[in-house]
Amino acid sequence: MRWLLLKDLRILGRSPLLVMLLVIYPVAIALLIGSALSRGPEKPKVAFLNLVPPSENTFDLGSEKIDVSKYSKMFFTAVEPIRVQTRAQALEKVRSGEALAALIIPADITDKLASGLEQPTLEVFYNVEDPIKASFVESTLNAQVAKANDALSDVVTKTAVSYLDLLLKGGQLNLLGQELNVMGLQKAKESMEKADKVLAPGSPQHKELKKAIDYAALAIANLGLSDDVLRTIASPLRVKQTVLKGSRTPLDAFAVAVAVTMSLMFVALLLAAGVLALEREENTFSRLVRGLVSRLGLLLEKIGLAAVCAFGVALIMLCGTGLFISLDFSRVGLWVVALAAGAVGFGAMGVAIGAITREVRTASLMAFLLSLPIAFLALVPSGAVSSGLYDLIGVICAVFPFKSTLQAIDVALNGGDPGMVTPLLHLAALAVGFTAIARLALRRFE
Amino acid sequence: MAITQQTLAPLAAIAVTKLYGQRAALRDVSFEVPAGELVAVIGPNGAGKTTLLSILAGIQAPTQGSVVAPAGLGWVPQQPAIYSKLTVAENLRLFARLERVDDPEAAVAAMLVQTDLEDRADDQVSTLSGGNRQRVNIAIGLLAEPSALLLDEPSSSLDPRQRERLWEFIGELGHGGTTVLYSTHNVAEAERYADRVLVLADGELLFAGSPRELQAGTDADLDFESAFVAFLHERGH
Numbered sequence A: 001m002r003w004l005l006l007k008d009l010r011i012l013g014r015s016p017l018l019v020m021l022l023v024i025y026p027v028a029i030a031l032l033i034g035s036a037l038s039r040g041p042e043k044p045k046v047a048f049l050n051l052v053p054p055s056e057n058t059f060d061l062g063s064e065k066i067d068v069s070k071y072s073k074m075f076f077t078a079v080e081p082i083r084v085q086t087r088a089q090a091l092e093k094v095r096s097g098e099a100l101a102a103l104i105i106p107a108d109i110t111d112k113l114a115s116g117l118e119q120p121t122l123e124v125f126y127n128v129e130d131p132i133k134a135s136f137v138e139s140t141l142n143a144q145v146a147k148a149n150d151a152l153s154d155v156v157t158k159t160a161v162s163y164l165d166l167l168l169k170g171g172q173l174n175l176l177g178q179e180l181n182v183m184g185l186q187k188a189k190e191s192m193e194k195a196d197k198v199l200a201p202g203s204p205q206h207k208e209l210k211k212a213i214d215y216a217a218l219a220i221a222n223l224g225l226s227d228d229v230l231r232t233i234a235s236p237l238r239v240k241q242t243v244l245k246g247s248r249t250p251l252d253a254f255a256v257a258v259a260v261t262m263s264l265m266f267v268a269l270l271l272a273a274g275v276l277a278l279e280r281e282e283n284t285f286s287r288l289v290r291g292l293v294s295r296l297g298l299l300l301e302k303i304g305l306a307a308v309c310a311f312g313v314a315l316i317m318l319c320g321t322g323l324f325i326s327l328d329f330s331r332v333g334l335w336v337v338a339l340a341a342g343a344v345g346f347g348a349m350g351v352a353i354g355a356i357t358r359e360v361r362t363a364s365l366m367a368f369l370l371s372l373p374i375a376f377l378a379l380v381p382s383g384a385v386s387s388g389l390y391d392l393i394g395v396i397c398a399v400f401p402f403k404s405t406l407q408a409i410d411v412a413l414n415g416g417d418p419g420m421v422t423p424l425l426h427l428a429a430l431a432v433g434f435t436a437i438a439r440l441a442l443r444r445f446e
Numbered sequence B: 001m002a003i004t005q006q007t008l009a010p011l012a013a014i015a016v017t018k019l020y021g022q023r024a025a026l027r028d029v030s031f032e033v034p035a036g037e038l039v040a041v042i043g044p045n046g047a048g049k050t051t052l053l054s055i056l057a058g059i060q061a062p063t064q065g066s067v068v069a070p071a072g073l074g075w076v077p078q079q080p081a082i083y084s085k086l087t088v089a090e091n092l093r094l095f096a097r098l099e100r101v102d103d104p105e106a107a108v109a110a111m112l113v114q115t116d117l118e119d120r121a122d123d124q125v126s127t128l129s130g131g132n133r134q135r136v137n138i139a140i141g142l143l144a145e146p147s148a149l150l151l152d153e154p155s156s157s158l159d160p161r162q163r164e165r166l167w168e169f170i171g172e173l174g175h176g177g178t179t180v181l182y183s184t185h186n187v188a189e190a191e192r193y194a195d196r197v198l199v200l201a202d203g204e205l206l207f208a209g210s211p212r213e214l215q216a217g218t219d220a221d222l223d224f225e226s227a228f229v230a231f232l233h234e235r236g237h
């Protein structure tokens, strides 16, 4: 076994072009994919038209002064506005593609908000030519509208609460520039009780007043509660966002995991498939299995060779990446475990390919043809396709080592909840399975 | 490949049939090769010679029947089975080690001398001519000094001088007690270097006996090659 391993390494060493390709190609692919994944979307450009006359930008809501422009500015933290003067200009920007969407703030927004009775409507126009960006803009704007709603309803609630307080405890109310003195229910009740004392018990007036006093008491008790009720309504639900499925890994670090998995896959698959097919192409396979080494031993040797090389390339790549992206080097032990498991998984899949194909060229072609789609499928996010298709993709992914390797490496790099045990066990099972397939293929094609 | 019949011969085929799908490459072939005998398998292309040798070598299993073969049987396949990226010496050394030869370096040196490849020892096999590759291929089969040896058309791409060296060497092995079974299309070679010939055609063993017996079975004044062709012709091949 040792001699075979040394022999294969020597053959590899004599194929510098192949080795260079095997290292450079996956690293290049991996870096391309990594950079494509890690570059987050830029702020989308949105045409912005504010139809509210500048003089009406602020309005009074109860005692609060509300500045509409303050809320519209909230949008600009998430989008890049292109300010326009007319509705036609706004639509034109979207049509021409200069802006992904147009946001129009209606002139009557302040009136409607001030009335507190009507809901003002914001208008948004999308350019759906680029569905990915459109959905991004849509969700961004929705999120911002929700924020603005939150902030506004806060103010509205405060105002409502202050009116209630006034009704309850009495005080000054400024209505259309006139100061009014409001008595308040509590004082009203006290006055009525004083009046009641001078009335003869049992007189019909006393009975009437008693009813009014009881009502006031009830109203006082309940209004006292409604303060709290209103405050609850202001923020009916505090939204706590929790990601239930998938990792919460930042995109950068996830991209590193994808890139490393890609390299690991290419090197291990191509090498394992290639070196096994080479034994058959050179006719040495028959010589070897005539008692010099068992078929299983030969398979394990090829898996080992491919895994060691792929592991080396991936580890070097990971450490190299660490120079540019901050990685937690204290987790290097976990990296080693994840990379090794992935390398063995891919190596086993590689020998299965090599055993089925028996020629180096066919083996390499098949390794390429298989590796791209399994990587692609493993990266399909849930929700991007129908749930039935997603389940099917899940099954396909479970049959190949890419997804588990990616999970293991992701956990090794970035931590994460389900931990590494499941993907590692999965990889071990796949390694055994693919080795068995390879062994059967060797018998089948003899 | 169980031994189903008691036999003292180191090499034997017992009612071997090999089917590839519907096509029979070998039909009910039986023979024995006593120790130290040199046996040539001759027959037209596609007769089943390679199939027979590879079943004896343990590379393929017979569909029916069984074979007897000693452990550590030497084998020289028809297609060179060597690593083209390795040098001649590296190939020899690798197989000497895998065969657990006592002194790999000495075995390698001896084989380099035997095949006259000492000056090409450090050349990659991919740079060798076809005949020289065949010499390396043969050398690997001989490395472990096996007690029985199978060679599938060993001389086919060798020049006359190398052929001579090869048969001389194989003859010596035979005298030393090594059992040798080889296939060839060079009928004259079979006549000169075989104690016995097996004639295979269409998977059937048509004849097993000395070259002289084969010749005697046809018109008396034919040379061995013509006698062989006439023999096949008489049987419809």
Ligand SMILES: Nc1ncnc2c1ncn2[C@@H]1O[C@H](COP(=O)(O)OP(=O)(O)OP(=O)(O)O)[C@@H](O)[C@H]1O
Pocket: A446, B020, B023, B024, B025, B043, B044, B045, B046, B047, B048, B049, B050, B051, B052, B078
């Ligand atoms: N792997 C295979 N699959 C299917 N048929 C095969 C296979 N190997 C050999 N055959 C068939 O078996 C028959 C015998 O082939 P074999 O190679 O043993 O002939 P041979 O006597 O060695 O011929 P040659 O003199 O050309 O080397 C042929 O008809 C061949 O087509």
Ligand SMILES: [Mg+2]
Pocket: B049, B050, B051, B078, B152
């Ligand atoms: Mg043949």
